[in-house]
Amino acid sequence: MFKIITAVISRDLKLAMRRQADIVSALFFFIIVVSLFPLGVGPEPDLLRKLAPGVLWVAALLATMLSLPRLFADDHRDGTLEQLALAPHPLGLVVTGKVIAHWLVSGLPLALIAPVLGIQFDLSTDALIVLTTAILIGTPALSGIGAIGAALTLGLRGGGVLLSLLVLPLYIPVLIFGAGAVDATVTGLGGEGHLSLLAALTFASLGFAPWATAAALKIALE
Amino acid sequence: MLEADNLECVRGDRRLFAGLGFRLEAGELLNLQGKNGSGKTSLLRMLIGLLPPENGEIRWQGQSIKTLADEFRADLCYLGHLNAIKEELTPLENLLAAARLADEALTEDEALDALEQVGLAGREDLACRYLSQGQKRRVALARLVKEKRPLWILDEPFVALDVAAVDWLAGIISGHLQRGGLAVMTTHQLVNIPAGAIRELRLS
Numbered sequence: 001m002f003k004i005i006t007a008v009i010s011r012d013l014k015l016a017m018r019r020q021a022d023i024v025s026a027l028f029f030f031i032i033v034v035s036l037f038p039l040g041v042g043p044e045p046d047l048l049r050k051l052a053p054g055v056l057w058v059a060a061l062l063a064t065m066l067s068l069p070r071l072f073a074d075d076h077r078d079g080t081l082e083q084l085a086l087a088p089h090p091l092g093l094v095v096t097g098k099v100i101a102h103w104l105v106s107g108l109p110l111a112l113i114a115p116v117l118g119i120q121f122d123l124s125t126d127a128l129i130v131l132t133t134a135i136l137i138g139t140p141a142l143s144g145i146g147a148i149g150a151a152l153t154l155g156l157r158g159g160g161v162l163l164s165l166l167v168l169p170l171y172i173p174v175l176i177f178g179a180g181a182v183d184a185t186v187t188g189l190g191g192e193g194h195l196s197l198l199a200a201l202t203f204a205s206l207g208f209a210p211w212a213t214a215a216a217l218k219i220a221l222e
Numbered sequence: 223m224l225e226a227d228n229l230e231c232v233r234g235d236r237r238l239f240a241g242l243g244f245r246l247e248a249g250e251l252l253n254l255q256g257k258n259g260s261g262k263t264s265l266l267r268m269l270i271g272l273l274p275p276e277n278g279e280i281r282w283q284g285q286s287i288k289t290l291a292d293e294f295r296a297d298l299c300y301l302g303h304l305n306a307i308k309e310e311l312t313p314l315e316n317l318l319a320a321a322r323l324a325d326e327a328l329t330e331d332e333a334l335d336a337l338e339q340v341g342l343a344g345r346e347d348l349a350c351r352y353l354s355q356g357q358k359r360r361v362a363l364a365r366l367v368k369e370k371r372p373l374w375i376l377d378e379p380f381v382a383l384d385v386a387a388v389d390w391l392a393g394i395i396s397g398h399l400q401r402g403g404l405a406v407m408t409t410h411q412l413v414n415i416p417a418g419a420i421r422e423l424r425l426s
Binding site: 003004007008011014015018019077078079080082083084085086087088089090094218221222 | 267272300304309320322349
């Protein structure tokens with residue numbers, strides 16, 4: 001079971017390393033969107049501190065969306081998706097591997113750069129730690145839920161827009177608890193509750209999403 | 223033993239075929255013939271389990287492929303009309319990755335040997351996007367060299383190959399049949415497979 005997951009992860013990571021422009025562009029998109037806010041809103045520390053969690057999380061959602069359309073599209077186009085579906089393992093496990101690989105190249109870099117960007121918003125050290133933890137815990141859910149949308153819109157013309165319409169509403173709980181964790185820390189309430197709920201969302205979506213995605217992929221492959 | 227019983231295929235609102243059945247024993251090759259659009263590829267996709275038939279059943283070793291699921295796929299090697307190779311990876315990496323995903327033990331030496339057999343010696347470390355169409359097809363076909371799984375389903379395997387490669391592939395397929403393997407393929411070309419019993423099925 002773990003063999004197939006690691007096989008898919010190592011293949012996808014190798015492919016991502018050969019195509020680093022994709023990773024870098026999503027990361028720069030995140031950095032630029034977040035950095036535009038302090039420039040646009042003006043240097044008022046109180047206002048920026050209030051805006052920070054929401055801005056960082058919305059930018060993280062959008063940056064994740066950027067790489068989603070290609071999650072299965074490339075494999076579909078060159079026929080490797082058929083071969084993955086024909087592997088002697090449940091397709092859900094293959095998808096789990098792809099979701100983990102997607103998180104490693106899209107969610108993880110966002111979490112690593114987030115504290116640096118948080119400084120622009122005058123966040124305290126505690127808030128920065130909670131922000132990074134929240135993005136680290138919450139982004140796997142984004143990859144998991146996004147995979148369902150990517151599979152459902154596979155092979156559709158203009159699927160990118162439809163994908164956003166399908167997936168962004170489903171991202172709302174992650175956004176609320178992710179931004180809420182930082183907010184609660186800033187106001188001194190403590191963000192542990194929000195972080196636990198975020199972790200629960202991630203576990204639930206990593207458990208269910210691959211199987212829903214596999215069902216959608218089977219329809220796309222018919 | 224691969225059996226198909228009373229298969230019906232409907233694509234859109236057109237019925238491509240109905241009441242189709244055959245039985246293929248070890249060492250036999252089924253060659254599907256038919257015009258473009260007669261349902262050859264659809265039939266192959268039914269046989270590999272990606273396209274559920276409207277009606278009828280497909281059995282492998284006496285059991286429905288739907289109930290066998292993973293076990294059936296462990297016996298199956300499918301080569302579609304898409305090459306299923308990654309342009310960013312080298313031929314060697316492609317072969318090794320494909321074997322790992324299919325849960326097959328393939329050493330690097332075996333993979334290099336397979337690539338040499340398909341005439342890609344010296345190009346195993348070049349990203350596939352720099353290869354020609356025919357060479358990409360050869361990378362896809364290199365999978366068959368060390369392939370031990372008993373059932374091969376090949377969709378137009380001879381497309382984009384030169385004369386020498388067509389003969390080589392015919393030899394590989396007949397070797398597979400001699401080992402007691404089964405194969406189903408489609409082709410528009412007249413190809414001479416030296417060994418094994420060849421049966422033809424014409425879709426119209």
